[in-house]
Amino acid sequence: MRMSQLFSTTLREVSADAEVASHQLLLRAGYIRQLASGIFSYLPLAQRALKKVEDIIREEMDAIGGQEITMPVVHPAEIWQRTGRYYAIGSEMSRFKDKNERDMVLAMTHEEVVADLVSREIKSYRQLPQLVYQLQTKWRDDPRPRSGLIRVREFTMKDSYSLDADWEGLEKQYRAHYQAYFNIFHRCGIGAIAVASDTGMMGGKVAHEYMYLTPIGEDTLLLCDGCGYSANRQIATFQREGADREDLLEKEEVETPNMQTIEELAAFLDIPTSRTSKAVFMMATTGEGEAQQDRFVLAVIRGDMEVNETKLANAVGAREMWPASAEEIAAVGAVPGYGSPLGVEGALVVVDPSVADAANLAAGANRAGFHTRNVNCGRDYTPDITTDIAAAGEGDGCPRCGKPMRTSRGVEVGNIFQLGTKYTDALGGEFLDADGKTQPVIMGSYGIGVGRLLACVAEESHDEHGLIWPISIAPYQVLITLLAKGEGEAQTTAEAMYHQLREQGLDVLLDDRRENPGVKFNDADLIGIPVRLTVGDRGLKKGVVEFKLRRDSERSEVPVDEAVERAIGAVRQLEGELSDRIVEVPYSE
């Protein structure tokens, strides 16, 4: 490609809206342009890089037995109604009617369509196992797109679906993905870790998320350096200290004027915050279809701990949860700032073991200006549910080995789910087993956000001057910077190298623009092509051209007739370094 013909141009300045490095650089270097919130165009340079990422994914999927297919972006609502997700998912799924007034949806994922295909294609256990995948557009009307390509509404996802006759088969395909995903991320030049995760709207039991660790990540992870335990904070558990045995004391109301926070209360009563309990008021939508209802949830936890809303939502079976309003709180007889389950009616009371197992805690009296000492769960109020709803944090003990855990931020670049039969049950995805019995096909689903992955690579690999692409996904492998505006020896030489490198099968970009050298060098750094040859009259007088790797600061001179070979050698070496990073990763639950 000749840079003079390139569709996109680089920008000197970029909107102040772009905050993260990948967003700024992809905009400035002319890779992407935003059309609307969370909706981007991918210009030629990005398209080429994305294509390379996709091809790496295809190779790894094919290697574990995948067959590529393409499923529709527009689905009839009916299949989503049959699995219940039409009702369980909120405004994130876009719905519309076709010209015949038939309800339709835009695809946010494809379990339903796969299950429908299974019902049509799979008849016998002899046809299993199967693995199908696609690279296709998803639309998720996300409540809050952000950080450029990290979180968008329209995006390309690689989604694969495993189909098995039994759970052992699912486990096998699941583990194959587990390793294939590491291969994909390593080949794209980033590290990622697999963490145990919530299953969210997918349902199912076992799930892992692949996290690229970065401070700009939206997820908080708990990691144990002792035993390797890792989990998303949404589901992370931790070791609880054993509760001291204490005799239950008489409860006693005390005046606590203007003590609305746990810290103020604990200081006032001269007790540690761990001797208090606090209440969190939420509204939760539970049930499905006709049975759907909004319930008031009162969550109780020790004063020094935080409620984990994902755990709480899972505990009460909520599909949506949001903070209760002042009116709703008053309606059950609770008082904000002085809240507890004492005397509350009509609320679903969920108690964390930190409170259920402790004795004589200070809690709100549900009366403005008063708290109650020596409150005991079970004696003074009865919980509807007692379960872990506590958020794990930095320093909490690892649930496996007890060592203090650390936290880290991460971006979810992929996930894998053991789904089971939820979708095939709902949509008739059945087969006959060897005994002639009808069985539901067991599914797994596995996703990778392609654009998000590209953005993570950009986050991982850049400097103050611009992008530094790994050779595997760089839009071009070699850039020839021609420092001459007119015809002459430099132009002739650069053109010759351009053709030779292309004949060798390399992706080459030739900067033949009529620009000053400074502009070309700065754009070269910005765009991030890994290998650069600079051809100018000054070097040619000495019979050399300049060779430089984007990631290195040093440049070297090579004789003109060795330059092509040198560039090819550099590309091969960079490729070799990347493939050396592919390692077997032990499976961890």
Next chain:
RNA sequence: CGGGGUGUGGCGCAGUCCGGCUAGCGCACCUGCUUUGGGAGCAGGGGGUCCUCGGUUCGAAUCCGAGCACCCCGACCA
């Protein structure tokens, strides 16, 4: 959906508080000449519904009202 912020040539901004005459600046773009190894110089030039609608006024980018879009922080996802 709650809180905060921003909308002015392609991009980045000033002007808005305190209404005023051809709406400025930098970058980018076009033409010519010069320059040519780390974002060149001079000269000339093109391009703007000042987010939209409504109102106040002799007069609105500026004041008032409503709406829309985008960004950031929270609840949610690849």
